[in-house]
Amino acid sequence: MGALPIIDHPDASREFVTNKARSHWHDEALWFVRSKRDKQAHSVPEWEYLREQASEVKTHTIANLDRYLVEFEKNATAMGATVHWASDAADHNRIVHQILKDHGTLRIVKSKSMLTEECGLNHYLEDNGIEVVDTDLGERIVQLRHETPSHIVLPAIHIKKEEVGETFHTHLGTDKGASDPQYLTEAARGHLRGKFLSGEIGITGVNFGIADTGGIVVCTNEGNADLGVSLPRVHIACMGIEKLLPRHQDLAIFTRLLARSATGQPITSYTSHFHGPRDANSELHIVLVDNGRSKLRESETFRHALHCIRCGACMNTCPVYRRSGGHSYRTTVPGPIGSVLSPARDSKAHKSLPYACSLCGSCTDVCPVKIPLHHQLLAWRKELVGQDRMPKSKTVPMKAASYLFQHPKLFALAGKAGRTALRWLPHFATHNRLNKWTIARELPLPPKESFRDWYRKNRG
Amino acid sequence: MSVALFVPCYVDQFYPDVAIATLELLERLGVDVVFPQGQTCCGQPMANTGCTEDARPVAKRNVAMFADYDAVVCPSGSCTSMVRNHYDQFFDSGDTAFQHVKSRTFELCEYLYDVLEVRKLDVRFPHRVSLHQSCHGLRELRLGPSSEVMTPRVDKMRSLLDMVADLEWSLPTRVDECCGFGGTFAVDEAELSASMGRDRIADHLSTGSEVIVSADMSCLMHMQGLIRREKNPTQVMHIAQVLVGRPIKELAKTE
Numbered sequence A: 001m002g003a004l005p006i007i008d009h010p011d012a013s014r015e016f017v018t019n020k021a022r023s024h025w026h027d028e029a030l031w032f033v034r035s036k037r038d039k040q041a042h043s044v045p046e047w048e049y050l051r052e053q054a055s056e057v058k059t060h061t062i063a064n065l066d067r068y069l070v071e072f073e074k075n076a077t078a079m080g081a082t083v084h085w086a087s088d089a090a091d092h093n094r095i096v097h098q099i100l101k102d103h104g105t106l107r108i109v110k111s112k113s114m115l116t117e118e119c120g121l122n123h124y125l126e127d128n129g130i131e132v133v134d135t136d137l138g139e140r141i142v143q144l145r146h147e148t149p150s151h152i153v154l155p156a157i158h159i160k161k162e163e164v165g166e167t168f169h170t171h172l173g174t175d176k177g178a179s180d181p182q183y184l185t186e187a188a189r190g191h192l193r194g195k196f197l198s199g200e201i202g203i204t205g206v207n208f209g210i211a212d213t214g215g216i217v218v219c220t221n222e223g224n225a226d227l228g229v230s231l232p233r234v235h236i237a238c239m240g241i242e243k244l245l246p247r248h249q250d251l252a253i254f255t256r257l258l259a260r261s262a263t264g265q266p267i268t269s270y271t272s273h274f275h276g277p278r279d280a281n282s283e284l285h286i287v288l289v290d291n292g293r294s295k296l297r298e299s300e301t302f303r304h305a306l307h308c309i310r311c312g313a314c315m316n317t318c319p320v321y322r323r324s325g326g327h328s329y330r331t332t333v334p335g336p337i338g339s340v341l342s343p344a345r346d347s348k349a350h351k352s353l354p355y356a357c358s359l360c361g362s363c364t365d366v367c368p369v370k371i372p373l374h375h376q377l378l379a380w381r382k383e384l385v386g387q388d389r390m391p392k393s394k395t396v397p398m399k400a401a402s403y404l405f406q407h408p409k410l411f412a413l414a415g416k417a418g419r420t421a422l423r424w425l426p427h428f429a430t431h432n433r434l435n436k437w438t439i440a441r442e443l444p445l446p447p448k449e450s451f452r453d454w455y456r457k458n459r460g
Numbered sequence B: 001m002s003v004a005l006f007v008p009c010y011v012d013q014f015y016p017d018v019a020i021a022t023l024e025l026l027e028r029l030g031v032d033v034v035f036p037q038g039q040t041c042c043g044q045p046m047a048n049t050g051c052t053e054d055a056r057p058v059a060k061r062n063v064a065m066f067a068d069y070d071a072v073v074c075p076s077g078s079c080t081s082m083v084r085n086h087y088d089q090f091f092d093s094g095d096t097a098f099q100h101v102k103s104r105t106f107e108l109c110e111y112l113y114d115v116l117e118v119r120k121l122d123v124r125f126p127h128r129v130s131l132h133q134s135c136h137g138l139r140e141l142r143l144g145p146s147s148e149v150m151t152p153r154v155d156k157m158r159s160l161l162d163m164v165a166d167l168e169w170s171l172p173t174r175v176d177e178c179c180g181f182g183g184t185f186a187v188d189e190a191e192l193s194a195s196m197g198r199d200r201i202a203d204h205l206s207t208g209s210e211v212i213v214s215a216d217m218s219c220l221m222h223m224q225g226l227i228r229r230e231k232n233p234t235q236v237m238h239i240a241q242v243l244v245g246r247p248i249k250e251l252a253k254t255e
Helices: A009-018 A020-042 A047-063 A065-078 A089-102 A114-119 A121-127 A137-144 A161-172 A181-198 A224-230 A248-263 A293-298 A303-307 A313-317 A319-324 A335-345 A362-366 A373-386 A392-405 A408-424 A451-458 B009-014 B016-028 B044-049 B052-066 B077-086 B096-104 B108-115 B135-140 B156-162 B190-206 B217-229 B239-243
Strands: A082-086 A107-110 A131-134 A201-204 A208-210 A216-220 A234-240 A270-274 A283-289 B003-005 B071-074 B105-107 B128-132 B211-214 B235-238
Touching: A009 A020, A009 A319, A009 B190, A020 A248, A020 A313, A020 A319, A020 B190, A047 A065, A047 A248, A047 A303, A065 A082, A065 A208, A065 A283, A082 A089, A089 A114, A089 A121, A089 A201, A089 A234, A089 A283, A107 A121, A107 A181, A114 A121, A114 A234, A121 A131, A131 A137, A137 A161, A137 A181, A161 A181, A181 A224, A201 A224, A208 A248, A216 A224, A216 A234, A216 A248, A224 A270, A293 A303, A293 A335, A303 A335, A313 A319, A313 A335, A313 A362, A319 B190, A335 A362, A335 A373, A362 A373, A362 B135, A373 B044, A373 B052, A392 A408, A392 B044, A392 B052, A408 B009, A451 B009, A451 B016, B003 B016, B009 B016, B009 B217, B016 B108, B016 B239, B044 B052, B044 B077, B052 B096, B071 B077, B071 B096, B071 B108, B077 B096, B077 B105, B077 B135, B096 B105, B105 B108, B108 B156, B108 B239, B128 B156, B128 B190, B128 B217, B156 B239, B190 B217, B211 B217, B211 B239, B217 B235, B235 B239
Parallel strands: A082 A283, A107 A131, A107 A201, A201 A234, A234 A283, B003 B071, B071 B105, B128 B211, B211 B235
Antiparallel strands: A208 A216, A216 A270
16 A cells, blocks of 8 residues: 555544544443453453463564464465465555466455455455455445444444444445344345355455464454355465464463453454365465564564554553544554554654554553553654654754753743733633643643742741 | 652642642651752653653753652652653663662652551541542552553552541542543643543543542643633542642632
């Protein structure tokens, strides 16, 4: 995908945030998921131990990624899978397209994969005359609406059921005004069943690749991945190179953490393991994609972001994400982890994202693989200022403040002047559009004397 | 033992009574505490904006200011965390003055609970109180258990407030959600910040509290700004003011 235009998060989020009813509804919906996660996490006495284990396994794997990737390729190939290597998104799309061309395929069914989203696969294939059907319900809804997913686990969380009803009425011919989830789901089910039957190749993402077996694991709640790859003869699995785990026995740690963190379920409804093609007439292609991951691995500070298992817990807990919606990030992966990953890809286009954060630290504590997310967002701010990416309107006041704080007498004087002005100036002079603090808030009532003045008089 | 009071810059200028209450509280508990006059700010606004080089000289000044004291007490979790968790980038690890200040700077509640081991207080506050945990106090200093992490922890703020006679709890449903202040975030993302604040206040008020109490005045300054704008009748108070026995009604006068 080409570079996105630079869009500041405050601008991109304004419409969503200022629509109070919608913003609240979105906040409540995600908080509900976060609360379910808390209950599930509480039910596992060794929760913190699991997080620690997961983090250690990931640190080890990322440090030895080259070795494990080679081992994975060897074992996957031994079981009859074909392993492809893609250095970037374009490479990935070309490889997938070539496999489709080799089979003369014009129709594919695809289960959820944020990696193909990241690579812009749908558009690429559609531009090449191939019909792409997303089979995850949420993904299908956003696909019909010509939107992108707003969340990596709950792609249509920003859409109300009444709006789904309208979309389905237009595209699937459901009754006008219908909003009953059961009715709409049944309609989607019937519609997708036809697509499954006519799909010639099934594409899935990969949740985990296992180096010592060469197997891959796909987790879904709808069973759509299984259906999508069981009916056609060819399965293409697209996998980011960071999805690897060294041993089959490491998997248990992650399957215990993944669904609990993501949706507050004890486990995903379907955790499917694929070890090579299912029979002699079938094919399994695994496309291993780098697309910036090796570059991220080289960074001492941000390497931990490769631990991410894409559970979305950081989004559900993020008070900024909950109120501004996933689309406000203008990235494939939104929320705290997206705000770490996206500037690594293009620090100019995504420079506002590390600032779309109050540094509350909830994401860091909720992360099942212990990515120090809010520390990384803070590190990005430092990096962006160092790269001279931030506007003067942001950095010049900080220089002035720094000067003031290095001169205590001047600081005391400026404080006094400020407080006096606040006391005497009319309200409109201090509370206007130029002072962004006061768009929604009053300034503090200025006291006559500062603490330092009081101290000098009373304890000096 | 010499103890220095470390007063956040905005508290010094806008909330002097929070610092006075902290000083009086410590004096009442027999601590010999002084306020070094040359102090200004910990450097957090610059550091959190990413302006590390502008924060550096301020951090250096701050450490030099407090290096000679046995302990430094600060009525703010955020500023304490700045020194303890974010100053390392400005100093050599072998810098003894820095290591001393880093290990001897305490947030007020942890100083009272962990160092002075206060277990009873002779004070009364006959009001319904809603506790606002600041994110930095909670998730960077671990002043209490946070809802995300399953590790059991003592809630130092609640334990201290439980020593206050006649205080009644009315806690928010989201026990430790961010208020949306976030330093320069409050201005950078003003709409979002205000929306988070309004939700937070609504949660605090939904249980019938008369006053929102926190150990970080910055969260309270932001919420107070929204409360005043919307002419909400509730109050905010810093925990030091409650623990020293300030009456709720006189709050407006002493601000």
